[in-house]
Amino acid sequence: MEKLCLEVQDLTKHYDASEFSLDHLNFKVPYGSVMGLIGENGAGKTTTLKLILNLMRRDAGTIKLFGLDNIRDEGAIKQQIGVVFDENHFHELFSPADIAKILRSLYQKWDDNLFQQYLRRFQLPADKPIKTYSRGMKVKLSIASALAHHPKLLLLDEPTSGLDPVVRDEILSIFFDFIQDEEHTILMSSHITGDLEKIADYVTFLHQGRLVFSGVKDDLLDSHGIVKCNASERKRIDPKWIVKQRTGPFGCEILVNNKAAVRHLYPELLVDNASLEEIMLFHVKGEK
Numbered sequence: 001m002e003k004l005c006l007e008v009q010d011l012t013k014h015y016d017a018s019e020f021s022l023d024h025l026n027f028k029v030p031y032g033s034v035m036g037l038i039g040e041n042g043a044g045k046t047t048t049l050k051l052i053l054n055l056m057r058r059d060a061g062t063i064k065l066f067g068l069d070n071i072r073d074e075g076a077i078k079q080q081i082g083v084v085f086d087e088n089h090f091h092e093l094f095s096p097a098d099i100a101k102i103l104r105s106l107y108q109k110w111d112d113n114l115f116q117q118y119l120r121r122f123q124l125p126a127d128k129p130i131k132t133y134s135r136g137m138k139v140k141l142s143i144a145s146a147l148a149h150h151p152k153l154l155l156l157d158e159p160t161s162g163l164d165p166v167v168r169d170e171i172l173s174i175f176f177d178f179i180q181d182e183e184h185t186i187l188m189s190s191h192i193t194g195d196l197e198k199i200a201d202y203v204t205f206l207h208q209g210r211l212v213f214s215g216v217k218d219d220l221l222d223s224h225g226i227v228k229c230n231a232s233e234r235k236r237i238d239p240k241w242i243v244k245q246r247t248g249p250f251g252c253e254i255l256v257n258n259k260a261a262v263r264h265l266y267p268e269l270l271v272d273n274a275s276l277e278e279i280m281l282f283h284v285k286g287e288k
């Protein structure tokens, strides 16, 4: 049986103020893997990450990290996690040297040499205040800070959003390097599904606070397909294969959950592969 780095069971959280509920969420992340958390704006990704970090109180459910309870063993767990959230959490007047001073006192395994290595690799000036940094530099600094205490798990909330393709690619390669150690694991939320297609082994897909799918990314991509057809062809397709459909001026597009079966049963229909982005769009915008 695969060893689990993270196990989320029946996680539930309701916000009275916005009527949003994260509804009995279940997913598992094995050691040595990259899990992508996807979903539309407001689907509940950040809420999930905050609950994992015990930054807010859950209503129900359990969260285990490294086999430990995320509330009872919070102190020990946090020593082993590196966090990169979308916004910069450090004071704009701080330099990387100031940040190192603070983090050194927080993390038992803080490694100044490693931090300096990352600063050099990312070409970040150690003595300049963060306010002089570009967005890409700020993200790289967050990543350097998250990695310099030798975490086993990286929790990343939209780490590549707002960055150009070159910087995104550099950042993905840092994550690739990190994951080479089979004890290392990444849980990463992202809107940029192309990045997750490159790096993720597993995908957890949320829609309006509910789980749509959690499993092996390639299984999701291998099983799903898009059929482009007209209304009469659409009627012939057994509804059990149909996930959602979208109707436009040029006919109907159908997301099917078993493209091999559909290709076999309806050889006259054209069944295209579906990307993660298309699968997400059908779920969010399509009709049943």
Ligand SMILES: Nc1ncnc2c1ncn2[C@@H]1O[C@H](COP(=O)(O)OP(=O)(O)OP(=O)(O)O)[C@@H](O)[C@H]1O
Residues within 6 Å of the ligand: 015, 016, 017, 018, 019, 020, 039, 040, 041, 042, 043, 044, 045, 046, 047, 048
């Ligand atoms: N502290 C809060 N109080 C009330 N409602 C909240 C709070 N935080 C988030 N929400 C609501 O909960 C829902 C889920 O928010 P969340 O930030 O988890 O989504 P997300 O999937 O991370 O979205 P995005 O991709 O836009 O970051 C949203 O409708 C949001 O308005």
